[in-house]
Amino acid sequence: xxxxxxxxxxxxxxxxxxxxxxxxxxxxxxxxxxxxxxxxxxxxxxxxxxxxxxxxxxxxxxxxxxxxxxxxxxxxxxxxxxxxxxxxxxxxxxxxxxxxxxxxxxxxxxxxxxxxxxxxxxxxxxxxxxxxxxxxxxxxxxxxxxxxxxxxxxxxxxxxxxxxxxxxxxxxxxxxxxxxxxxxxxxxxxxxxxxxxxxxxxxxxxxxxxxxxxxxxxxxxxxxxxxxxxxxxxxxxxxxxxxxxxxxxxxxxxxxxxxxxxxxxxxxxxxxxxxxxxxxxxxxxxxxxxxxxxxxxxxxxxxxxxxxxxxxxxxxxxxxxxxxxxxxxxxxxxxxxxxxxxxxxxxxxxxxxxxxxxxxxxxxxxxxxxxxxxxxxxxxxxxxxxxxxxxxxxxxxxxxxxxxxxxxxxxxxxxxxxxxxxxxxxxxxxxxxxxxxxxxxxxxxxxxxxxxxxxxxxxxxxxxxxxxxxxxxxxxxxxxxxxxxxxxxxxxxxxxxxxxxxxxxxxxxxxxxxxxxxxxxxxxxxxxxxxxxxxxxxxxxxxxxxxxxxxxxxxxxxxxxxxxxxxxxxxxxxxxxxxxxxxxxxxxxxxxxxxxxxxxxxxxxxxxxxxxxxxxxxxxxxxxxxxxxxxxxxxxxxxxxxx
Numbered sequence: 001x002x003x004x005x006x007x008x009x010x011x012x013x014x015x016x017x018x019x020x021x022x023x024x025x026x027x028x029x030x031x032x033x034x035x036x037x038x039x040x041x042x043x044x045x046x047x048x049x050x051x052x053x054x055x056x057x058x059x060x061x062x063x064x065x066x067x068x069x070x071x072x073x074x075x076x077x078x079x080x081x082x083x084x085x086x087x088x089x090x091x092x093x094x095x096x097x098x099x100x101x102x103x104x105x106x107x108x109x110x111x112x113x114x115x116x117x118x119x120x121x122x123x124x125x126x127x128x129x130x131x132x133x134x135x136x137x138x139x140x141x142x143x144x145x146x147x148x149x150x151x152x153x154x155x156x157x158x159x160x161x162x163x164x165x166x167x168x169x170x171x172x173x174x175x176x177x178x179x180x181x182x183x184x185x186x187x188x189x190x191x192x193x194x195x196x197x198x199x200x201x202x203x204x205x206x207x208x209x210x211x212x213x214x215x216x217x218x219x220x221x222x223x224x225x226x227x228x229x230x231x232x233x234x235x236x237x238x239x240x241x242x243x244x245x246x247x248x249x250x251x252x253x254x255x256x257x258x259x260x261x262x263x264x265x266x267x268x269x270x271x272x273x274x275x276x277x278x279x280x281x282x283x284x285x286x287x288x289x290x291x292x293x294x295x296x297x298x299x300x301x302x303x304x305x306x307x308x309x310x311x312x313x314x315x316x317x318x319x320x321x322x323x324x325x326x327x328x329x330x331x332x333x334x335x336x337x338x339x340x341x342x343x344x345x346x347x348x349x350x351x352x353x354x355x356x357x358x359x360x361x362x363x364x365x366x367x368x369x370x371x372x373x374x375x376x377x378x379x380x381x382x383x384x385x386x387x388x389x390x391x392x393x394x395x396x397x398x399x400x401x402x403x404x405x406x407x408x409x410x411x412x413x414x415x416x417x418x419x420x421x422x423x424x425x426x427x428x429x430x431x432x433x434x435x436x437x438x439x440x441x442x443x444x445x446x447x448x449x450x451x452x453x454x455x456x457x458x459x460x461x462x463x464x465x466x467x468x469x470x471x472x473x474x475x476x477x478x479x480x481x482x483x484x485x486x487x488x489x490x491x492x493x494x495x496x497x498x499x500x501x502x503x504x505x506x507x508x509x510x511x512x513x514x515x516x517x518x519x520x521x522x523x524x525x526x527x528x529x530x531x532x533x534x535x536x537x538x539x540x541x542x543x544x545x546x547x548x549x550x551x552x553x554x555x556x557x558x559x560x561x562x563x564x565x566x567x568x569x570x571x572x573x574x575x576x577x578x579x580x581x582x583x584x585x586x587x588x589x590x591x592x593x594x595x596x597x598x599x600x601x602x603x604x605x606x607x608x609x610x611x612x613x614x615x616x617x618x619x620x621x622x623x624x625x626x627x628x629x630x631x632x633x634x635x636x637x638x639x640x641x642x643x
Contacts, residue, residue, distance in 0.1 A: 117249055120242035125149065127175050127239055128289060132185035132195065140280045145268045147287040153261045156247050157254065164247060172243030176236035178289065181296075183231070191583050192387040193591070198296060199303030200405040211505075214469045216535070303407070310408050314401055314417050318635055322642070324427045330609050330641035332429055332493075334573045334601075335486065338421070339498040340394060341556045342438075343505065343549070344578030346380065346594040347587045349620060353543075354550040361554045362620040365561035369600060369619075372565045374572075375607055378598040378621035379614075381630040386581040386593050390438075391445075393579035393595075393630065394499070395419075398449060400634035413445045420634045422450025424495040431492050435460075435481045437472035438501040451497065455484060464522030465529045467502065472522070473511035474502040474559040479519050482567050493571070500560070503552040505583060507545065508535040510552045513559065516566060542585050549586045561619070564600060574600040575637075596621050597633070609640045 128146040131137055152171060156164050185195045213221035250257035270276070271285035278284060319327065348358050366376060383393045384404040395412055396403045398419040403409050418426070425432045432452045436443065439456040446454045457471035460480040467473060472480075477500060485494055502511055509532020511525060518524055538544045564574055578595030581587055598619050601607050613636075616622040628636070 117245060120245040120249075123238060123242040124175065124246055127179045129286070130179060130182050131288075132182040132292065133189050134186050137186075138280075140278050140282045143278060144282065144284050144286045145264060145271065146289065147268055147285065148289045150261060150265045150268060153250065153257065154265070156250060157258055157261065161251070164251065165244070168244045168247035169240060172240030173236060175243060176239035178292075179235050179239060180232055182292075183235075189584065192385065192389065193581075193584055193587075194386075195299075197299060197303060197405065199300050200306075200407045203406050211469060214466070303405075306405070307407060307411065310401070310411055314412065314415055317400075317418060319423065319638055319642075320418065326643040327423055327427050328429075328638065328641050329643040331573060331606070334571045334603070334606070335494045335496075336424065336430070336573045337494075337496045337498055337575065338398075339500065339560060339574060339576040340390070340397075340579045341500050341553070341560070341576060342390060342503045342579060343582040343586075344503060344553055344556065344595060345383075345386075345581030345587070346592050346596065347581055347590055348550065348553045348578075349596060350623070351546075351588070351590075353546060354553075357550055358553060358557075359620060361557050362618070365557060366618040366620070368565050369561060372568065373570070373602050374564065374568065374600050375602075375604060375617075376598055376600045376619050377607055377610060377613070377615035377617060378596060378619055379616065379625040380594045380621055380627040381577060381597045381633060382627060383578075383580040383593045383595050383630050385579075386587075387583040388505070388580070390499075390579045394497075396630045397577070397633055398497075400631055402629070402631045413448045419449050420637065421495065421497055422448075423638065425450040425452065429493065430495040431485075432495045433485050433497075435477055435496060435498040437462075437477045438470070438499055438504065440471055449497065455480065460484075462522040464525035467509055467511055467525075467529060467532070468506050468535055469504050470501045470510075472501065473525060474500040474556050475511065475513060475516070475563075476519055476522050476525070477501075478559055478563040479516060482563070486567060500556050502559070503549070503556045506535045506539060507548040507552045508533045508538040510548065510555055512555065513562070516562075542588075546586050546588070549582055557619075568602065570602045572600075572602055573606055574598075576600070594627060595630075613640075 125146075126142060128149045129142050129144055131141050156167060156171075159167055181196065188194060188196045188201070209221055209225060212224050216224075268285045271283070276284045348354060349362075369376060381397075384396050384402055385392050392403045392405070392409055395401075395409055398421055399412055399417055400420075401408070401412060401417070403412060421432055424430045432450055434446055434449070434451040434454040436446075436454060437457045437460060439446075439454075440458065441456075443454065443456065460472055460477060461483070462472045462476055462480070464473070464476070477498070481496065481498060485491070485496065509529050511528055511532075514524065514528075533548060538548050560574075560576060564572065568574070575597070577597035580595060581590070581593055598621075599607065599610065599615075600619075614626050616625045
């Protein structure tokens with residue numbers, strides 16, 4: 001049987017599928033010339049041969065005799081019929097893209113196509129120039145020429161079709177991941193004033209979800225996590241689709257794309273050579289992504305090396321071989337309280353917007369304590385962290401090692417390194433306790449710090465409400481310490497680590513001072529919380545946040561100084577300090593990591609031992625008071641009070 005189907009031309013292996021909006025021409029179709037002038041109609045040709053094809057398809061049956069046909073005369077009444085040629089049914093018209101919508105509304109479709117292409121270009125361009133810090137997110141950031149975009153365009157134009165498509169997909173995914181990392185950096189800079197560490201910071205993401213849940217409830221946590229996941233997926237999908245579309249656009253308009261790439265490359269080199277800058281001082285030519293990735297690679301290398309470096313540092317302890325009877329002899333018989341005030345940083349004292357009010361609290365505390373027989377000395381310590389990471393600051397202060405990340409913290413707490421608190425226990429002259437109202441679940445690290453007993457938020461007898469993140473108000477925590485340990489009769493001297501939590505972010509609502517006799521089981525704080533501010537409203541305005549932060553610091557300082565005035569005696573020695581600076585929203589651009597540190601004592605001999613330190617008299621350190629790294633305090637303190 002003859003085959004009458006028109007032959008089809010195989011597509012070019014390197015050819016690209018024409019887009020839906022490309023005009024149909026004889027050159028752009030595959031083997032289809034039916035619309036060309038003078039071309040035969042293939043349908044008619046098939047129809048003309050249909051009868052023959054049918055006849056030839058009838059099988060021969062030689063075994064069956066066939067009767068001879070006798071011609072008969074046609075009756076004049078019989079209508080003469082002419083057989084109609086067989087025809088193929090008309091094929092259904094092919095739908096142009098978008099379910100035929102583009103054929104119905106070609107102008108609108110063309111506008112949508114152009115709009116999507118423009119948006120794709122804009123998305124890729126903005127992703128290349130997106131900074132990783134919110135304060136740099138301004139129009140000038142997007143008025144630059146990215147070197148990475150020029151190099152990528154040149155590569156895509158040079159590659160053959162298949163390799164170009166694969167490269168476009170991988171480039172889109174990589175650009176999406178880069179964009180996500182920049183968004184994560186923005187969050188870290190807003191809280192910790194540093195970028196996200198690809199090696200060491202993953203555990204902090206879990207801490208972040210805990211903070212959101214404790215501050216804004218379970219619903220807030222679910223919404224926040226869902227929002228982050230949706231954003232992550234959306235960024236990856238959109239950057240990939242945008243890169244693929246932009247690549248196809250460049251391939252269809254190769255000559256224009258090539259000329260544009262050459263012009264931009266020339267402009268970039270010229271701007272670098274001449275040092276061209278925008279009015280804000282930002283260079284027009286940038287290779288920010290290359291520098292960003294280079295810094296991250298170095299950060300990863302440093303993170304991997306850091307473990308070995310820290311192990312060597314931790315092996316050196318100046319007091320490891322000191323006999324217990326020679327340790328801390330200058331404090332024997334004293335109750336020594338190491339108290340951390342959350343987020344109590346230099347900003348609270350130096351910032352003009354809050355210095356006046358905080359100074360008033362410190363001045364009153366100094367005079368009130370002096371009237372009660374106490375003297376005080378103050379200076380500055382430089383914390384390893386800012387914004388958050390209190391446990392890193394606590395362990396730095398107590399261990400005498402620079403605990404700047406979670407990897408070091410884990411290494412420390414699984415080692416046999418002695419801490420300031422464990423040395424007190426080693427002497428056998430003190431009962432060591434921890435008052436940690438911010439801890440609300442198992443804290444196995446407490447044993448490492450050498451504490452005989454730990455009172456967390458569930459064991460202070462508090463029946464009041466949380467104040468956002470804060471489980472127990474400071475005034476109640478200190479009263480509980482008095483009730484559970486300090487106020488007991490016939491007890492041995494106490495060394496206590498007390499971590500106050502009321503000045504923890506988000507500082508809304510916060511407790512206020514009430515009469516110590518009215519504290520009871522803490523139920524009174526339900527009404528106080530109702531009278532407080534709403535964190536959602538406070539955080540709409542940075543100035544409101546700064547104001548509430550100041551109120552929280554004032555509350556913590558009053559709680560502590562009033563407790564000493566009320567319950568302190570001739571054997572009380574108080575060392576209190578901030579753990580780190582507050583978040584950048586409060587510090588308002590300050591890069592300082594300094595925190596105040598103060599020693600309060602009734603016995604003048606205690607302060608005489610540190611007279612050579614040059615610290616400032618009173619609760620407020622002078623601007624030019626000594627500033628030490630926080631990890632140096634342990635050895636200086638133990639040296640001052642050793643035999």
